[in-house]
Amino acid sequence: DVVLTQTPVAQPVTLGDQASISCRSSQSLVHxxxxxxxxxxxxxxxxxxxxxxxxVSNRFSGVPDRFIGSGSGSDFTLxxxxxxxxxxxxxxxxxxTHDPPTFGGGTKLELK
Amino acid sequence: EVQLVESGGGLVQPGRxxxxxxxxxxxxxxxxxxxxxRQAPKKGLEWVASISSGGGGTYYPxxxxxxxxxxxxxxxxTLYLQxxxxxxEDTASYYCxxxxxxxxxxxxGQGVMVTVSS
Numbered sequence: 001d002v003v004l005t006q007t008p009v010a011q012p013v014t015l016g017d018q019a020s021i022s023c024r025s026s027q028s029l030v031h032x033x034x035x036x037x038x039x040x041x042x043x044x045x046x047x048x049x050x051x052x053x054x055x056v057s058n059r060f061s062g063v064p065d066r067f068i069g070s071g072s073g074s075d076f077t078l079x080x081x082x083x084x085x086x087x088x089x090x091x092x093x094x095x096x097t098h099d100p101p102t103f104g105g106g107t108k109l110e111l112k
Numbered sequence: 113e114v115q116l117v118e119s120g121g122g123l124v125q126p127g128r129x130x131x132x133x134x135x136x137x138x139x140x141x142x143x144x145x146x147x148x149x150r151q152a153p154k155k156g157l158e159w160v161a162s163i164s165s166g167g168g169g170t171y172y173p174x175x176x177x178x179x180x181x182x183x184x185x186x187x188x189x190t191l192y193l194q195x196x197x198x199x200x201e202d203t204a205s206y207y208c209x210x211x212x213x214x215x216x217x218x219x220x221g222q223g224v225m226v227t228v229s230s
Binding site: 001035037039041043048049050051053054055058060090092094096099100101102103104105106 | 149156157158159162171172173174207212214215216217218220221222223
């Protein structure tokens, strides 16, 4: 199975700062059709996960443009510019290129 | 408004069975693949099962293959998860989620808790 390793495990931030989360895959996430199926989710405290980014860099409807997904192959990053209070929670990357689909272990974005 | 509402959770003994339901509304249920994702207490997310829009394709990780069965009734806009031979490690909150083909789980239910314990 593909292993997604997220770093850091916890990211202390000050509101207004930029935050960066890494997601590294144990193998390339480029599908045979040329697409890369890497997604990002945020789970706020006490809530269900919510979709932020799909296919590496595409923001889901209503997601603010301060969320930027990037990367290729097996190395991916989610950047959050100007962190706001509603951005706090646990971020997960997810790959749907290889079977079975797998989630990363999560990165908790928390206040310093 | 898209809504996914899970039900059927609870406390069950190891080795017994439980069936979860997810009632969908606000969209054409039969047009979307669906999935179940679980989260053990204080742990991360784990994909549990997926089903194609028509129900003809079902997919599972090895951890539940042969024990869990995902199904759907498109006439009732309802997704199911039949869980047999339950183990303590199946204790988790179970979420149903709508899948946009290769474009993310875009809507999630509120989750239902399953506790496997004697």
